[in-house]
Amino acid sequence: MNFRTFLPSFVAVLLACGMLSVLWFGGKLEPSASTAAELSETAPAAGEALAEGGASSDLDRGKQVYKKANCVGCHKWHGGGGGGYGGAALSLRETILTEEQLVEVVACGRPGTGMPAFHRKAYKGYDCYGMTAAELGEDKPPKPAKRLSDADIARVSAYVIAKIKEKGDMTKAQCVDFWGEGARECKRFK
Numbered sequence: 001m002n003f004r005t006f007l008p009s010f011v012a013v014l015l016a017c018g019m020l021s022v023l024w025f026g027g028k029l030e031p032s033a034s035t036a037a038e039l040s041e042t043a044p045a046a047g048e049a050l051a052e053g054g055a056s057s058d059l060d061r062g063k064q065v066y067k068k069a070n071c072v073g074c075h076k077w078h079g080g081g082g083g084g085y086g087g088a089a090l091s092l093r094e095t096i097l098t099e100e101q102l103v104e105v106v107a108c109g110r111p112g113t114g115m116p117a118f119h120r121k122a123y124k125g126y127d128c129y130g131m132t133a134a135e136l137g138e139d140k141p142p143k144p145a146k147r148l149s150d151a152d153i154a155r156v157s158a159y160v161i162a163k164i165k166e167k168g169d170m171t172k173a174q175c176v177d178f179w180g181e182g183a184r185e186c187k188r189f190k
Helices: 003-025 033-041 046-051 056-068 099-108 133-139 150-164 172-179
Strands: 082-084 087-089
Touching: 056 150, 099 150
Parallel strands: none
Antiparallel strands: 082 087
């Protein structure tokens, strides 16, 4: 399958997912037992992580995963995206994705782009956009240097939602929170 034949199929899948999410969030559909079990086993949602005592360690772990998985290589430390050696990454600060959708993108990557699939069974037992590796052909997302566990995928997604998404312009406080006090990267902020 080449990009020309893949794109209409991918758009159809995205539209179908959009309709399913409308039905799901509208209360017309319930998550499957396996989906509910997967979500309950992962790290707490961003709001829960901020509310529960000790849960900030999950956000700290999410930040470490963001660094270790080299999200900074394309999305930058601030999540603003732009050019990188993985391509032109989208802005996580301006993303409209929910935490659950972000988990899927981190786990499955983005077909036809440089966004890697971090789940070890992506498209081979782990449901990715309802597609298989064979259906993707050459548009299959690249393999990352290091795969992530389900818990780390959930943690990095929670970190992005809690610390990056919709946080406006970058600030020195955000830079220091990411890199630490006295970091060279933060000197450009007043």
